[in-house]
Amino acid sequence: MDIDSVSPPGPRPTLRERKKQRTREALVDTALRLFTQRDFDSVTLDELCDRVEVSKRTFFRTFASKEEVAMAPYEDMWKAFIAELETRPVDAKRSILQVLQDAVLAAMRTMNTGDWAHRLLSCTRLAGRTPAIEAHCLYFCGVTVRAALDVLHRRFGLDPHDLRPRLALDILAAAFHRALETWADRPQDPTVEHLATDTLAAFAAIPGSLTLTGVAPANQGG
Amino acid sequence: MDIDSVSPPGPRPTLRERKKQRTREALVDTALRLFTQRDFDSVTLDELCDRVEVSKRTFFRTFASKEEVAMAPYEDMWKAFIAELETRPVDAKRSILQVLQDAVLAAMRTMNTGDWAHRLLSCTRLAGRTPAIEAHCLYFCGVTVRAALDVLHRRFGLDPHDLRPRLALDILAAAFHRALETWADRPQDPTVEHLATDTLAAFAAIPGSLTLTGVAPANQGG
DNA sequence: CACCACCTTGCCACTGAGTGGCGTTTGCTT
DNA sequence: AAGCAAACGCCACTCAGTGGCAAGGTGGTG
Structure with a gap:
């Protein structure tokens, strides 16, 4: 729910936050690609998480639902x-x-x-x-x-x-x-x-x- | 997706359809009551179907989702x-x-x-x-x-x-x-x-x- | 450099929505 | 009365989403 992706707050964010941001972008990118190639419903979250090498638990800490990432x-x-x-x-x-x-x-x-x-x-x-x-x-x-x-x-x-x-x-x-x-x-x-x-x-x-x-x-x- | 509940088509519908309609109305009524008394999320479809004495399979033949009945x-x-x-x-x-x-x-x-x-x-x-x-x-x-x-x-x-x-x-x-x-x-x-x-x-x-x-x-x- | 505190992640088990298959019941038809 | 088709119930299954807890990485401090 935060908006850290919108306007960079001057001083570069901490490494931890940059990592989080990279994970988020990788999830969005991969999700859009998979959902577009195939169908939204036919792509499971397990598959998406496997591709990005992230646990499903982490996915839901980043997005509130499968729809939100899209x-x-x-x-x-x-x-x-x-x-x-x-x-x-x-x-x-x-x-x-x-x-x-x-x-x-x-x-x-x-x-x-x-x-x-x-x-x-x-x-x-x-x-x-x-x-x-x-x-x-x-x-x-x-x-x-x-x-x-x-x-x-x-x-x-x-x-x-x-x-x-x-x-x-x-x-x-x-x-x-x-x-x-x-x-x-x-x-x-x-x-x-x-x-x-x-x-x-x-x-x-x-x-x-x-x-x-x-x-x-x-x-x-x- | 049919609209048989909106305007009665002159001659009374067949018994089968009236039964279906009664089931539908019972589901809507009970659902609205339960969702209002408690919370939408805390009422499971199993519970709703138990109350109306209908199988969950029948529920999904009448409504496409839990939200739709509400x-x-x-x-x-x-x-x-x-x-x-x-x-x-x-x-x-x-x-x-x-x-x-x-x-x-x-x-x-x-x-x-x-x-x-x-x-x-x-x-x-x-x-x-x-x-x-x-x-x-x-x-x-x-x-x-x-x-x-x-x-x-x-x-x-x-x-x-x-x-x-x-x-x-x-x-x-x-x-x-x-x-x-x-x-x-x-x-x-x-x-x-x-x-x-x-x-x-x-x-x-x-x-x-x-x-x-x-x-x-x-x-x-x- | 070492250590601690804390944030973040991964794993596991679980709930509940929604689906497909199939045998059985029930209303409609002739 | 018999045959047919629609509707139903039951069962097993997939998958989204959640909670708990242990493990790993990060930032700060002496």
Whole structure:
């Protein structure tokens, strides 16, 4: 539950922590590779732990569930989002939703190390075809939204009984998930900047989604 | 995955199906009672099956998981929502979001039999304090949204690449979940009409959530 | 360098969810 | 009444996840 993988705290961490971090990265890497080559369900934790040469007990000291290791890159980004939200300037001229958009864009750009984008692509596609992973992903997103709501209340002087900030966060999550979907369908190599572009496009579609109307096809059914 | 519990198809179903239905209702009732009295995790399926005098094998022929039996009332309503959406008139003067609101209100009113409201209250509160149930609930909602999107594309002549219908559905889901939260906090006895009121209130808050701005508290942090 | 304290790991045994196979019961049909 | 198919119960099994305890590595101290 700690966020030591997001922002290195200046002085290099102790050897013990670096080892822990290496184990964590090896687990994520190997897990994403195995889950992608075969199926999430057909890869047992025993097999994964054998490959990384780690005991199952250690696995569960690093991740809370089999799903969590697959969604680590996604979760890391949401943790960075919370951190970003803590430092955004409060400006009455910029709507909450715009501030949230700024924060999510800034968060994904802080992840621009190594090939985080490749890992995020893997776990996004994995989530798209594995119910258990998708469920875990949505739950984690819900927890993050509640944490972000606390930050909004504390820093932006909002009424805790007002539904609107919470709805704004839900809409942010929806837009970001749509962006991920679009981005994961791109044929080229995944980059953070493409993801940013798709995120902006999803946000831009929000106002129209409230007023959009339909037209009956030629053969009107019912 | 069938929806035989939602709308009785005129002629009374066969005895075999009525028995199946009784078993299903007994399982839901007993499960909600046990999960509420104690904890979701501390009630084993063996215990639940003993109480209902049903084999564990039969349980898994009726529900796909331990979480599903707890969320049955919630899932039934979403199934009714899909059915409603199939029959809503197509009117270019009414926005998609308004149509969705109509459908969800109509769906909850079709559930107005027995004490569905009480069961929904139980499972809403359960979902609020049980991660595994909340995750399953969000996943099921996601599946429903995709099914609803198909209906929109087919009946309302929308472009499959347009993000707006999908965002409208995500916003609907968010508003309904906020309504459920508000409703589950009411001290009085739960009724469908109160839920409808809270749903309308949540929908009414949507436009404002896009434009809401914050103000820094006295001690501006950051 | 030696030693101790502590954090981390590995091993073992265990619980409980979920699945497949198969023989038996029960409701439907003619 | 007899035959059929659906549903059920029982059994054995896999695998995720947990608790306890002993062993090994790490950091700090004299």
